[in-house]
Amino acid sequence: MSNDSSLLALLTTTPLFAVGLTLTAYLVGNGLFQRLKRPSWLPAILIAALLLAGALALIGLPYATYQQGATWLTVLLGPATVALGMPLYQQLPRIVELWRPLAICLPIAAALAAFYSLAIAWLLGSSNTILASIAAKSVTAPIAIGITEQLGGTVALLLGALLITGVITIPCVSLAARFLHIDDERLIGFALGLNGHAIGTVRAFELSPTAGAFASLGMSLTGIFTAVLLPLAWRLLGMGG
Template sequence: MSADTSLLTLLTTTPLFAVGLTLTAYLIGNGVFQRLKRPSWLPAILIAALLLAGALALMGLPYATYHQGATWLTVLLGPATVALGMPLYQQLPRIVELWRPLAICLPIAATLAAFYSLAIAWLLGSSDTILASLAAKSVTAPIAIGITEQLGGTVALLMGALLITGVATIPCVSLTTRFLRIDDERLIGFALGLNGHAIGTVRAFEISPTAGAFASLGMSLTGIFTAMLLPLAWRLIGMGS
């Protein structure tokens, strides 16, 4: 065993290596994002993910080893999601004004978000495991991980689907709102959060606190709705058997 291999093995025995690598990739990604004048089609998290994947490939470090060290970072996703309740509370009067249309829109949009990806994957002949991994791709990660494990999917594949979905949502919502001439920040934020989970919510907060609050609402309600009904629907159609 070479000295470099021994050093890498020693470093990966502690979670600090994986955590430090993750944070370094994000800081560099955010710096590049700012330098490129914050393009909506290339968020910092995507740059960081590409840098991290490249670093793992160059070091020859298996993803399973990296994931084992960085697992505790995913634990922080739960408290971070709960913390989004503060902007919701601050925008509560505006949310109450729109509760009827939002209540009608949510189940339709959340159902479609799961259906179209499953339909495309099924038509392409994907396995049940892949279908289970894609079903919750529009749900925020802490909830999506639990749903995917319950359905029998792969968390690693889910995380890739979450990243792609969040990144694709931002330009799609931007183009759609321009085409339909929608300038209400509440509707734009809700669409970003409902379809783009945390990545869309970050983009919404860049637009305004109001858009961010409604994105938090859309992300939270989509997660709750999907967690309650998707496993049930999965069993009813016989996918969980």
């Protein structure tokens, strides 16, 4: 047992172990996702997260130790988000056509995305720390982490909220589009990106490049809108204490 503990301690001294474990979980999760014929309710990232959590529990590696090593992957979230500007540029003429309804829809939808989760958590008696951790749950991770730290929340709880939000958004948008008879890929993509951040955007790109571009737009604008106004609203409501 001591030899195993020593080996684990040695492996975790380098970030390569956490990075390798994360990439392995994702590759296995993506493989299972393909074998299951790509169910919308069970995305590859959720499978990978469950596999990774199981692996950490099995080897007895504390989450804090894993997170310290996986920081290298977190750094890549920013460039990956910026890279979504390319499909936005390619679809720019189609985006310009809808700028008025998008401009009206965005602030309402982004505000509601933060409000309903906070309202439910508040009614259940959650602390300010929990409220601060889930307030940015519909924003892409690089921006959401900064907002959460500014509000005084917990990043680990935020990441769980991000995963749950992204996974639930996909079937909800699909069902809503079917119920409302909406087949416009631009609207569906925008809704996926606005509510489901990166996970919804990945799903939108699976539908079509147009849906993916509008999902990128929704995700980006929601991030900007929330980053500017949520901390301000938080202070005005006296939640900072």
